[in-house]
Amino acid sequence: MTERGLLIVLSGPSGVGKGTVREAVFKDPETKFEYSISMTTRKPREGEVDGVDYYFRSREEFEKAISDGKMLEYAEYVGNYYGTPLDYVEERLNSGVDIFLEIEIQGAMQVKKRMPEGVFIFLTPPDLAELKSRLIGRGTETLDVVEARMKTAKEEIEMMASYDYAVVNDVVLDAVRKIKGIVETEHLKTERVIHRYQNMLEEI
Amino acid sequence: MTERGLLIVLSGPSGVGKGTVREAVFKDPETKFEYSISMTTRKPREGEVDGVDYYFRSREEFEKAISDGKMLEYAEYVGNYYGTPLDYVEERLNSGVDIFLEIEIQGAMQVKKRMPEGVFIFLTPPDLAELKSRLIGRGTETLDVVEARMKTAKEEIEMMASYDYAVVNDVVLDAVRKIKGIVETEHLKTERVIHRYQNMLEEI
Structure with missing residues (x-):
């Protein structure tokens, strides 16, 4: 185990x-x-890569994740959401990471x-x-x-x-x-x- | 403080x-x-120094320390007492050590x-x-x-x-x-x- x-x-x-x-x-x-990659609704800046710097998602997708209880934590700054996806964290923790x-x-x-x-x-x-x-x-x-x-x-x-x-x-x-x-x-x-x-x- | x-x-x-x-x-x-120096009733071995390797005490002195509640812990092995003097530990802890x-x-x-x-x-x-x-x-x-x-x-x-x-x-x-x-x-x-x-x- x-x-x-x-x-x-x-x-x-x-x-x-x-x-x-x-x-x-x-x-x-x-x-x-391991560093947990955050999810955000803000647009990628130059050089930022989806799944590396952030998970870049639409506002609709992010709000659905919130209402589905799939965000470990989140907040809104300057009109954009930032947060941590729960499933991703659970999966890594269960792998022993x-x-x-x-x-x-x-x-x-x-x-x-x-x-x-x-x-x-x-x-x-x-x-x-x-x-x-x-x-x-x-x-x-x-x-x-x-x-x-x-x-x-x-x-x-x-x-x-x-x-x-x-x-x-x-x-x-x-x-x-x-x-x-x-x-x-x-x-x-x-x-x-x-x-x-x-x-x-x-x-x- | x-x-x-x-x-x-x-x-x-x-x-x-x-x-x-x-x-x-x-x-x-x-x-x-700091290492806490133990108290014992066994005789010093060659080269052992009182107050450095152990506090060497007589059986009477050790038993008085026990009955006065002045031992943080003690035990008897092969006919000799070994233990930790409480006052000494308290004094060092209160000095921030x-x-x-x-x-x-x-x-x-x-x-x-x-x-x-x-x-x-x-x-x-x-x-x-x-x-x-x-x-x-x-x-x-x-x-x-x-x-x-x-x-x-x-x-x-x-x-x-x-x-x-x-x-x-x-x-x-x-x-x-x-x-x-x-x-x-x-x-x-x-x-x-x-x-x-x-x-x-x-x-x-």
């Missing part, structure tokens, strides 16, 4: 660097888990409701002051916009309590090492491996 | 190689946790009763067949003795369920890496770090 894979969910406040950390995780040739999602906080909370056994990792800024400069550093926003984002960030950090682990995004490669350590350690949990040893006992 | 250190307990069946793994953990110059115990299963269960918040790691043989050859490989025991030890090993593996993690002792350096990964990951648990972030929020 194949052991079911782990669902790993990386999330965190806007601007914390989730995408950068995710890219670094998958640049590492030793990474054994660890699946990695990098999603926004609302999406992570949807996943937690449907798959509470997932491993939920919250990426945090080294401190909120730095988060402020990151938000401002993006460029063109007014101070009002920045203040509103700070408020959101505070609320989001309060949501950290819903996650299993908090990883500081200070040095990207440190964050990557910690995330990989979390995944390896989760595989060592007694509750996940005890049946292997029970089989050993039965053989004697 | 200093964050309290973690109590890390490495245990497992007789003959699985706990001592070898522990030595390899502490040979690694990057290991940040992670303390590492390598003890027998009965001792680990005593620790679990008094400090259930500890991190309990069970070292397992690659398979029970190999455990059998390890037990025989020690030398002079009769088959009856080996069979009795096998029975004990089976019981001990059934006790694995009381531990948080199971690490296979196949390649020693792999086991060391996994143990260090467990400790690092435990420090990332949200329940342990959330207060740091709550302080950040209060500062704004």
Whole structure:
């Protein structure tokens, strides 16, 4: 019997660097888990490939998937849907593959409701002051916009309590090492491996 | 406020190689946790130093420590007591140091009763067949003795369920890496770090 894979969910406040950390995780040739490909209704950008960067679908198809309960999580941004197809994730997990999602906080909370056994990792800024400069550093926003984002960030950090682990995004490669350590350690949990040893006992 | 250190307990069946793994953990110059020095009533062997290898104490002193409730765990082997002094462990944990115990299963269960918040790691043989050859490989025991030890090993593996993690002792350096990964990951648990972030929020 194949052991079911782990669902790993990386999330965190806007601007914390989730995408950068995710890219670094998958640049590492030793990474054994798979990145979950999102489904979206937005048009492909130049060079983007269906089934590689995203599953590009029509609005009708996406809305049917939602109403059929076939989205593990989804959200609408700037008039387009983005989300994770449930069947695809289930199939990979049942094949024993660890699946990695990098999603926004609302999406992570949807996943937690449907798959509470997932491993939920919250990426945090080294401190909120730095988060402020990151938000401002993006460029063109007014101070009002920045203040509103700070408020959101505070609320989001309060949501950290819903996650299993908090990883500081200070040095990207440190964050990557910690995330990989979390995944390896989760595989060592007694509750996940005890049946292997029970089989050993039965053989004697 | 200093964050309290973690109590890390490495245990497992007789003959699985706990001592070898522990030595390899502490040979690694990057290991940040401290080995807890045991107390014993046995006489020092040549080269052993009080307060380094063991705390060497008289039988009267050890029994007084037991009756005063000052032993985190203890056991008697071949007419001598061995155990872990509670005050010493508490002092180090409160200083923010992670303390590492390598003890027998009965001792680990005593620790679990008094400090259930500890991190309990069970070292397992690659398979029970190999455990059998390890037990025989020690030398002079009769088959009856080996069979009795096998029975004990089976019981001990059934006790694995009381531990948080199971690490296979196949390649020693792999086991060391996994143990260090467990400790690092435990420090990332949200329940342990959330207060740091709550302080950040209060500062704004």
